[in-house]
Amino acid sequence: MLANYAFIGIFFVAAVSFPLAPLVLAFLLRPKRPTPIKQSTYECGLEAMGDMRMQFKVQYYLYALAFVIFDIEVVLLYPWAVAFNQLGLYGFTAATVFLLMLFAGLVYEWRKGALEWV
């Protein structure tokens, strides 16, 4: 069984070599004539203004935070999901309680307005 993970390793080598080969080939073939104008940052054809790393809406960050919490909860459900047919009523009840907690968390965020895009 463990050998199968080694297969993934060999496949990984293939996966790295396939994008790498065209990159190397293109590096050998293409012209290289850089000028400062060419290498300037693109912004509507005019000179770029201000700082590129600008401020962004806090909502993006809030969604990412909410994701971290929910994703961990979903990952915790996976071991139960694969065996829930053998766990019977006890496992079912336990998981339902857990799911309810997950759902309560979603409702709380919803009511708090963390999911609104303002």
Add this chain to the structure above:
Amino acid sequence: MDWIALLILIIQCFVIALGVTTAFAYLTLFERRLLARFQNRIGPNRAGPNGFLQPVADAVKLFFKEDVVPSAANRAVYLLAPAMAVIPAIIIWAVIPFGCLDIRGNWQACFEPQATTPLQNILQVAEINIGVLYLLAVTSIGVYGITLAGWASNNKYSMLGGIRSAAHLVSYELALACAVLAVVMTYGTFSTHQIVVAQAGLWGIVPQFLAFVIFMIAATAEVVRLPFDLVEAEQELVGGYNTEYGSMKFALFFMTEYIKLIAVSAIAVIFFMGGWRFPGLYTLGAGVENLAGPMAASIAVGLASLGAFLLKLVAFLFLSVWIRASWPRMRYDRLMDLGWKWLLPLALLNIVYTAVAFVLIPNETLASFVLLALGVLTLVIAMGINRVPKPVDNVTYVKDLKEMG
């Protein structure tokens, strides 16, 4: 493990990687020709017969293109980002079963849930018992490539695209993971091969219809295809995260997107459409074995299953081009609402449905149909609640304009 087996494995890995990259090249042609048909155009047809050499021409052009690295970019991350995007997209394919061809002629093992002799399937690189977790993990890594590309370019448009992608991709990943969770519950295994084997009677779309709908929407969002392509919205962000990329590095991002599209279609086929199975495959194997022995039967089953898998895959790819041709882009707040307020609660509800149905109803077929009915009912109710106001009718709008002068 002997040397011949290792050699077969290495050849198999390179053939699959080559096949995937070739499939990407021809998917671009497939999509351009089809989109042209949807828009009443002809599409690229000059390079080779019916435009068959168009991907080659595109590749040649990209090879000779000058590569401009912006001087303001964070060079190391800028160069690393395309690789970080494309490698996860390719290694997804390690656990996807394209078919079932046992090289020892033991073709019955393809159909047994607990095979007595280990299966030597050369149409799947690695049959691991956590295949589904592997799929989810690898698809999650893909977000880094896109977000880092947007950040490292040091360009406002790229930055916006990168930030959008971070929030967008994680939001839909959640719904995707919940939909897949219900599939795992139905079949009680993480192995992709075993999930296909378990769909002997009913295909996964029957017990998991709701999961199928959620999966298709979330998967389209995960590969940032048209109704959800806010990350690279051309009209607002020029090119989104890949604005500053050119030449082969741009091609790698393009490749990532399309290989991921093929991969999620393949995953949809495996989970919901019976994978490489089709009715009569076992009879075919038995018939060929009577005529020409087990080895021939194994090859026949292998080729037939591979053909069935590819046919279903092409059907899904056609569907995704059709979706791209039909829907306009969503607004960002609507996108987030759909992910968090619709897909996620529906997916959680689907988990509850699945658990209740399989615990309370001992007959699995009956439970599957109960789940189908529940899923359809829930979708109808959800669509009823989420009634979008009708867009202004074009004819009356023009008439109003005329009256106003």
